Amino acid sequence: MRINDYEHLLKKMLEENLKDSERYVALLKVIGNNSKYDFNSQVSIAYHNKEATACGEYDFWQKTFNRVVKRGQKGIPTLRQFGEYKKVVYVFDVSQTVSKDRNVNEINLWKMNADLRNDTLDNILKKAYMNIDEHDTSISKLKEVIKQFINANYSVIANEMKIEAFKQNDFRNFLEESLLISVSERLGINHVPKVELLKNHLQDFDEISFQNLGAYLSTINKNIITTVIEAEKEIFRLNEQTKEADKQYNIKNKELNIENHTQIKGGIEDDGLRSSIGDELNGEERKFISRDANNRGNLREDSRIDKARTLQTSTDEFLY
Template sequence: MAETTLRETIRKFNEVKQEIRTSEEAWAAFLTCAARNHKYAFQDQLLIYKQRPEATACAEMDLWNKRFHRWVNKGQKSIKLLDGEALRHVFDVGDTHPARGHENDAPPYIWRVRPEEARSTAELLAASCGVEPDPLGLSHLLQGMAKNMSEDLEKNRFALYNGDAVNRENSKEFAYSCITWYLLVRCGLDPREAEALNFSAVTGLDEASMMELGNTVNRLSREVLDKVERIVRTRDRERGVERGSEPERAAAVGVVDWTIVKKTDTKSEAIKEGEMSVF
């Protein structure tokens, strides 16, 4: 009997949960993909990595069509995500092309920290978090934030193994490494230059511990990255205002206020993203 698409996706989900724990390199490759797609839940990130490890900006077809005026390339297979007993289908930006008449539209807005603005971004991020600016810049600041978050996890008895003191310490160090890598990748910084990153514990993780770690890293990193995004989008918006009119600004920096369709368990509802982008 042929495998259904749902069963195939469940099989891939189970496979990737094993595959990313086979080596430090496999775990780092997954974290890199997850960081680029940081607004997705950990479960979704696993499936995006399994099906399209190079993905950088994923959305459902309806959003590509209606908001970004882009069509999915003919014959392109979707990235399938589990949604309860059903599937969600998303496509990476590389799977799409501009619709007729929109060939000259600005590309979809994906925020990024420009190298020449890293120091000012670090200063604004420190201020928004109520901490002292780091004289060594954004990379060092993010590493310090990751360290503080991992120490808070230890205080709350976060443990990936059996909860004794030694394993809580190992869990803290591993969480620090994962959060640091995730933050630096999404902010366009080289994680290999960070201090004391160690993924060796990944091969000893059981599935439950891996899922707990992944969800925790996803949640904590998202809190920081949302702050960074607000800083970057504000700066980009101001730069767009200087260049010209409101339509020109929207084309230059992405949409300031727009509506996307969010699938819920019972219906599709419109939600306002406000100051945040979809990617």
């Protein structure tokens, strides 16, 4: 496809999103699932395959995952900048590929661990000095996370988009709902889109302003998802450290019970046992058993990543 042909197609795709709120919702979900791409590429991906969950170029699938594109599959056109010139590059969704040797070769896409979901979102909110209500639902917590990211960028977005004062509140609600749809889709959190809210505001944009809006949404969406992934890794790491600390404590406790039973006939008082445990542990073990997060220490980066990966897969092939 020539660049001019792609640009004419892009114009058509943008116009269809402005006219059809359902298509816009589909676009937002593609933005959530394909956050590594720029907004215009995401528009093209959504137009050609609204169910796309992970896209890559032909060589990417072959070299990284030993997969090839199925016979007869058509690529999705995207426009890339290479220095001073542009080029139309085709990408393919994982559903369009198959293992080269025909063996079962599933692609391990990162998915948010449901057991760590609330702790992960709480972790992000605590770092933003937000009050946490443990009874809040995951979607409520995600809304608060999204609000924090919008607040950090809102003045720049509103000024750039030239949003009039009396429309500021409605525009903010539009941003929040758009991001809630895209991010919840990627995190696997149920959310029913407020289609009417979106429909009422899409008419305020033209092609240029819609592209500007999309660029902001795409960037914030990517930043939120990246933050969530890192926060989940941190929660997983802390949980693993706590489990290991408990394990070491129980082992030491058992050893001391055996030793004291052998040396002291008739047993010992509980306070004496706790004192003995404290006396027997060396400095490193004291540090490890402590439940204080400040004393837990840090695992090496490669170990942290490997452990986080085991949330979903035991292989090295892990696609975020």
